């Protein structure tokens with residue numbers, strides 16, 4: 550993500566914020582969040598480059614299966630944690 554921000558700035562592309570992707574896995578059986586990968590990296594980079602931190606999208610294997618079938622995940626799974634986070638990020642970008 551460091552490289553992506555630096556590259557965007559070199560090209561003059563505005564960086565509207567940082568999204569931490571694949572951030573935590575929410576167990577479909579009990580709802581417990583498990584941090585498979587290191588979390589908090591997005592927040593640190595946002596602070597370093599002084600850009601807004603927009604949110605953390607959890608890992609959801611269904612994002613892949615919906616995409617593969619040509620169905621937007623947010624319409625297929627409107628009540629999932631990933632969709633809720635995604636929509637919160639959209640609101641932040643729109644305002």
Ligand SMILES: [Zn+2]
Pocket residue numbers: 576577578579580581
């Ligand atoms: Zn569980």
